[in-house]
Amino acid sequence: MQQRFSESPRAPRQPEMDAALLRDRIAQLQEEHHSLDTLIEKLSGIDDLELRRLKKRKLKVKDTILLLQLQLDSDAH
Structure with missing residues (x-):
């Protein structure tokens, strides 16, 4: 018996x-x-070691923010 799904896997976003x-x-x-x-x-x-770790995390968070903002901007157009 085949299962039927309410949404196709290729459903529009x-x-x-x-x-x-x-x-x-x-x-x-x-x-x-900010935190x-x-x-x-x-x-x-x-x-110093903890400070370097936190700064790396901060940069990673900032990069992720920028990537998400770019994605948001591209979705808007």
Whole structure:
């Protein structure tokens, strides 16, 4: 017996929903980026290894934000 699915695996994307999810994820990452920035300021000069780890994470978060914003912009056009 074959299963039937309500949606085809190649169903068209829902841009409004995708855009909302992207905006939510960008907001979460921006909050994390700000928190990392604050933490880095507090740890400055205390723990160099932890400071480097946090700065790398901050850069990774920023890169992800930029990629998501580019995706959001390309979806809008």
